Structure formats: C-alpha cells, structure tokens
Amino acid sequence: MSDDELTPVFDRGTREHSRSRNRLRAEPMLPETAYQLVHDEALLDGNARLNLATFVTTWMDDHANRLYAETFDKNMIDKDEYPSTAAVEDHCWRILGELWNAPNVDDAVGTSTTGSSEACMLGGLAFKRRWQHARRAEGKSTEKPNLVMSSAVQVCWEKFCNYWDVEMRLVPVNAEHPVFDGSDLENYVDENTIGVVAIMGVTYTGAYEPVRDIAAKLDEIQEKTGFDIPIHVDGASGAMIAPFVQPDLEWDFRLPRVHSISTSGHKYGGVYPGLGWVVWRETKWLPEDLVMRVSYLGGDMPTFALNFSRPGAQVLLQYYLFLRLGFAGYAEMQQGSQDVAVFLSRAIGEMKPFRLISSGTDIPVFAWTMNDDYTDKWTLYDLSDRLRMRGWLIPAYPLPADLEKVIVQRIVVRADLSLDMAQKLMGDFRDEVGYLDALPAPMPDAERAPAFHH
Ligand SMILES: Cc1ncc(COP(=O)(O)O)c(C=O)c1O
Numbered sequence: 001m002s003d004d005e006l007t008p009v010f011d012r013g014t015r016e017h018s019r020s021r022n023r024l025r026a027e028p029m030l031p032e033t034a035y036q037l038v039h040d041e042a043l044l045d046g047n048a049r050l051n052l053a054t055f056v057t058t059w060m061d062d063h064a065n066r067l068y069a070e071t072f073d074k075n076m077i078d079k080d081e082y083p084s085t086a087a088v089e090d091h092c093w094r095i096l097g098e099l100w101n102a103p104n105v106d107d108a109v110g111t112s113t114t115g116s117s118e119a120c121m122l123g124g125l126a127f128k129r130r131w132q133h134a135r136r137a138e139g140k141s142t143e144k145p146n147l148v149m150s151s152a153v154q155v156c157w158e159k160f161c162n163y164w165d166v167e168m169r170l171v172p173v174n175a176e177h178p179v180f181d182g183s184d185l186e187n188y189v190d191e192n193t194i195g196v197v198a199i200m201g202v203t204y205t206g207a208y209e210p211v212r213d214i215a216a217k218l219d220e221i222q223e224k225t226g227f228d229i230p231i232h233v234d235g236a237s238g239a240m241i242a243p244f245v246q247p248d249l250e251w252d253f254r255l256p257r258v259h260s261i262s263t264s265g266h267k268y269g270g271v272y273p274g275l276g277w278v279v280w281r282e283t284k285w286l287p288e289d290l291v292m293r294v295s296y297l298g299g300d301m302p303t304f305a306l307n308f309s310r311p312g313a314q315v316l317l318q319y320y321l322f323l324r325l326g327f328a329g330y331a332e333m334q335q336g337s338q339d340v341a342v343f344l345s346r347a348i349g350e351m352k353p354f355r356l357i358s359s360g361t362d363i364p365v366f367a368w369t370m371n372d373d374y375t376d377k378w379t380l381y382d383l384s385d386r387l388r389m390r391g392w393l394i395p396a397y398p399l400p401a402d403l404e405k406v407i408v409q410r411i412v413v414r415a416d417l418s419l420d421m422a423q424k425l426m427g428d429f430r431d432e433v434g435y436l437d438a439l440p441a442p443m444p445d446a447e448r449a450p451a452f453h454h
Pocket of ligand 1: 116
C-alpha cells in the first residue's frame with residue numbers, strides 16, 4: 001500500500017503500520033504520515049511536566065530551546081572540528097570544580113558524560129586503576145577489589161561492580177542508621193577496598209549522606225590500619241543543590257579524601273536529558289593510562305569516556321545556563337524548588353494517613369509512608385494509581401534491603417513545578433485520599449511488584 005496525499009493524514013498507512021511495527025517496511029512513507037504515527041505513539045507517554053518521579057529536566061526556556069535546535073548536530077568527540085564546543089566543555093567542568101571547592105582548578109581534571117551513571121563508572125574506574133597500580137608496586141594481588149557503599153545506592157553502582165568485576169560491599173541502612181554515616185565502616189573495608197561511595201541525595205529519599213563523617217571515619221581507619229581509602233561523591237542531584245542551598249555543608253573537595261565528584265547536568269544542572277559531569281580534585285587521582293588522546297587543533301586533547309560519539313548540544317546548554325543564571329540565579333532556582341518541596345511535604349505530613357520519611361530540606365525530594373494500621377482499604381500503590389488518573393506521576397516503591405517492608409511514595413520537585421501547580425496537586429491529592437477513604441470495601445489485593453525503577 002502506498003501513501004496517498006489525498007487520504008486524510010490519520011488514515012494514511014495505519015493498516016500496514018499495525019502489521020509491521022517490529023519490521024522495517026519494504027516501502028517508504030510520506031514524511032507527514034511517518035511523523036504523525038510517531039507523534040501519536042509518543043502521545044501515549046505520561047506528561048513529562050507532571051512526572052514527579054523523575055529528577056531529569058523537563059523544561060528549559062525558549063533561548064535554550066533555540067540553542068538546542070541550532071546545535072543538535074554537534075558530536076562531542078569531534079574536538080578538532082568543533083573546538084569551541086570542546087572549549088565550552090572545559091569551561092563547564094572548571095566552573096564545577098570551583099563550585100565544589102577544588103583547591104586549585106588548574107590542577108584538577110574533569111569531563112562531561114552522558115549522565116551520572118557514566119560519570120560514576122569513570123570515578124569507579126579511576127579508583128580501581130589507582131588501587132591496581134599501588135598494589136602492583138607493592139607486589140600484591142589485584143584479584144579481589146571491592147567498593148564500599150550504602151545499600152541505598154543507585155543501580156549505576158551495581159552496574160559498575162558487575163561490569164568491572166569489583167565486589168560490591170553494601171553497608172545496610174536500617175531504622176537506627178537510615179543513611180550511611182560511616183558507622184561500622186571498619187567492618188567493611190580492607191586492603192582490597194578501592195574506595196567508598198558517598199551519596200549526596202539518596203535516590204529513595206533525597207537525604208544527604210554525611211560525607212564529612214564518612215571521611216572522618218576513614219581517617220580513623222587509616223590511622224589504625226594504614227589503608228588510605230578515597231571517597232567518590234555521587235552527587236547526581238545534590239552536587240547541584242548543596243553549593244547553592246547549603247553552602248556551609250562540607251561534603252566536597254574541601255575534604256581532601258574526596259578524590260572525585262559526579263553530577264547529572266540533566267538533573268538539578270537544569271539541562272535536558274543526556275548530560276553528566278565528573279571532576280577529580282587533583283590530576284593525579286585520574287591515572288594517566290586511562291586517558292585516551294584525540295587530536296585537537298593539531299595538538300592533543302585527553303579524553304576519558306565510555307562512548308566515542310555523543311551529543312555536544314547538552315554541553316552548550318549547560319554553559320548557557322551557567323551564563324544565564326550565574327550563582328545567584330541557580331541559588332534562586334534551587335531554593336524555589338526546595339520551598340515547593342517543603343510546602344508539599346508539610347501538607348502531606350499533616351494528613352492523617354501519612355508519616356514523612358524525609359521532608360525535602362536536603363535536595364528538594366521527599367518521601368512518605370503510610371501509618372501502620374491506618375486502613376486496610378488502600379495502599380500507597382492505590383494512591384499512586386489514582387493520582388495517575390489525574391495525570392500526576394508519583395511512584396510508590398519499597399525502601400532498599402533491610403527496610404524493604406517500608407513502602408514509600410516520593411515526589412521530586414524540579415524548577416518547573418511552581419507553587420501554583422503544587423497547590424493544584426494538593427487539591428487532587430486530598431480528593432483522591434478522600435475517595436479511597438470512602439471506599440465501602442478494600443481495594444482488590446492485586447499482587448504488587450513495584451514497577452518503578454530508580
Ligand atoms: C544518586 C544517583 N546516582 C546516579 C544516578 C544515575 O544518574 P543518571 O540517570 O544521570 O545516569 C541517579 C539517578 O537518579 C542517582 O539518583
């Protein structure tokens with residue numbers, strides 16, 4: 001069947017399409033038809049602005065949108081062909097290095113990545129290689145590296161350990177220690193520990209891990225055992241919040257044990273999906289033999305990345321935002337998100353069915369659970385479904401191992417959730433709780449496998 005320009009667009013090509021979704025069509029179709037089919041399929045997704053599950057940017061201003069459209073053809077790896085974009089990448093990580101209090105940015109090193117996951121992989125790889133060099137120099141085995149972190153880490157660390165054959169040592173969070181704070185650390189580290197991960201903004205709850213306490217504990221351990229164990233701060237969200245909202249909190253390169261910090265430019269950095277950053281406090285913490293050289297303006301440009309080609313536009317967008325907002329603009333934007341988060345957490349915390357797990361005062365993210373014995377009629381999963389009917393995407397899920405019986409619901413506040421929208425959300429929220437409370441019988445107890453993944 002060929003497309004016919006006279007056939008109304010919504011009828012064109014749809015019969016054949018329904019048969020060949022997973023197979024390349026033999027014949028081309030008109031661009032308008034193909035556009036409409038893809039456009040319509042994407043309509044079935046949730047509304048990104050109402051997606052309060054995601055940390056990732058869902059709105060940028062018109063100038064950013066224009067810049068994006070002008071630069072989507074740039075490949076970040078073509079440093080020779082796009083030297084200005086390469087220079088902008090350099091400006092950006094230096095800005096971050098300074099923001100994170102590197103003692104001398106000229107002696108620091110950093111790079112953009114596709115997101116925090118890749119940035120964390122690079123941080124982990126630098127740890128592993130540094131440890132291997134040290135062990136080999138002492139004639140010791142490099143067979144059994146391990147990395148220590150809380151059981152509430154994001155899945156990217158599980159990937160790192162799996163892909164690069166590193167034993168993952170999880171310090172459990174529990175009711176007594178709801179965040180990893182360094183207590184008990186001596187029972188987890190040994191001569192094979194390549195590093196410790198500290199999270200600024202735990203994905204499940206938004207809480208900061210006290211990096212200073214973890215570093216102090218590692219100082220103590222070094223005194224007793226001689227193990228000199230570095231910290232990577234996974235600041236996927238918090239590394240772009242703390243410098244502006246909690247400037248006095250010491251979590252960054254002010255602590256010499258923090259060798260590297262990663263963040264997502266596409267989370268509280270404010271850029272559309274596809275951007276992360278990692279910076280090393282000192283060049284020496286990024287082993288030279290991990291760095292590849294690409295030619296750059298006749299000279300050579302060091303690169304450390306998992307991919308070769310990747311978009312350069314997001315890097316330009318990050319620089320646009322750095323220029324556009326400056327320190328004061330970022331501070332206002334992040335504080336605004338936090339104010340909305342605290343407004344919402346207070347309102348939800350005051351409702352009878354709920355108990356707050358966190359309140360949005362670290363990163364603008366908070367979670368709550370249901371009071372035991374409140375009702376047997378409904379659960380947070382049911383509330384999540386009801387809110388979804390109104391367009392709001394607010395996931396419910398269990399906390400990590402040892403606390404997995406606690407089911408929570410979480411809201412991530414981004415800059416595009418205004419107080420006005422938050423008030424509207426609370427109206428819908430109260431209505432839906434009212435609806436569930438008024439049910440004459442319990443919701444059917446369907447088997448609930450959490451669909452939400454961090
Ligand atoms: C603490 C933490 N680390 C890493 C990641 C992975 O980030 P990305 O999605 O940018 O790869 C996330 C994502 O939510 C996170 O919260």
